[in-house]
Amino acid sequence: AVDRSIEWASQPGQHILSLADDAYPKALLEIADPPSLLYVRGNPALLRKRGLAMVGSRNATPQGIQTAENFARTLAGKGLSIISGLALGIDAAAHRGALSAGGDTIAVIGTGADRIYPARNKELALAIVENRAIVSEIQLGTPAIAANFPRRNRIISGLSRGVLVVEAAPESGSLITARLAGEQGREVFAIPGSIHSPVARGCHKLIKQGAKLVETANDVL
Numbered sequence: 001a002v003d004r005s006i007e008w009a010s011q012p013g014q015h016i017l018s019l020a021d022d023a024y025p026k027a028l029l030e031i032a033d034p035p036s037l038l039y040v041r042g043n044p045a046l047l048r049k050r051g052l053a054m055v056g057s058r059n060a061t062p063q064g065i066q067t068a069e070n071f072a073r074t075l076a077g078k079g080l081s082i083i084s085g086l087a088l089g090i091d092a093a094a095h096r097g098a099l100s101a102g103g104d105t106i107a108v109i110g111t112g113a114d115r116i117y118p119a120r121n122k123e124l125a126l127a128i129v130e131n132r133a134i135v136s137e138i139q140l141g142t143p144a145i146a147a148n149f150p151r152r153n154r155i156i157s158g159l160s161r162g163v164l165v166v167e168a169a170p171e172s173g174s175l176i177t178a179r180l181a182g183e184q185g186r187e188v189f190a191i192p193g194s195i196h197s198p199v200a201r202g203c204h205k206l207i208k209q210g211a212k213l214v215e216t217a218n219d220v221l
Contacts, residue, residue, distance in 0.1 A: 035137035039113035042133035051081035056090025056166035064167035069097035074217040076103025110149040112142040162187030168202030
């Protein structure tokens with residue numbers, strides 16, 4: 001595994017950062033359990049840039065997808081790096097919105113950095129690797145394993161100044177990210193929705209718990 005990692009990191013645009021490296025993101029040094037290694041495809045300098053995490057449902061509504069893209073486009077245009085998890089739904093929309101503005105985006109994934117999951121986001125992942133960044137703490141070659149995804153959420157929130165939840169069910173993994181953000185001293189934002197929508201209830205739950213209600217990008221800025 002060590003030899004494979006060294007060979008992987010010898011290729012252009014592929015990096016391994018340890019806690020001792022100057023390039024290791026300072027924001028992650030602030031959290032209780034920073035990853036000892038980060039595998040980075042793309043530009044590792046982005047990991048030290050001021051960022052906002054955007055997360056939400058994989059089964060997002062068309063309105064939620066559009067909202068996520070619009071917010072990401074505006075916020076990336078204001079200089080924030082948009083951080084998400086490359087999942088279907090809100091995550092992918094956030095990455096697309098940032099890219100459409102010519103802004104920066106970071107995908108934190110729950111597989112090895114040499115794997116793309118889900119496969120439907122392969123084209124998006126390749127666009128992110130070009131001058132942006134895909135990050136993982138997982139050993140190379142590791143496929144999608146359910147237990148790894150909640151753990152990667154602490155990196156999504158840890159790299160950010162705050163977490164914006166766009167759509168989420170009450171038991172969504174996005175609420176795990178929001179909880180971790182609060183524990184890490186990051187701000188938590190949530191966009192409200194219809195009282196009849198299942199994917200709005202997680203956001204309403206966060207707002208009841210003290211998350212900032214967001215209607216426009218300026219509420220975040």
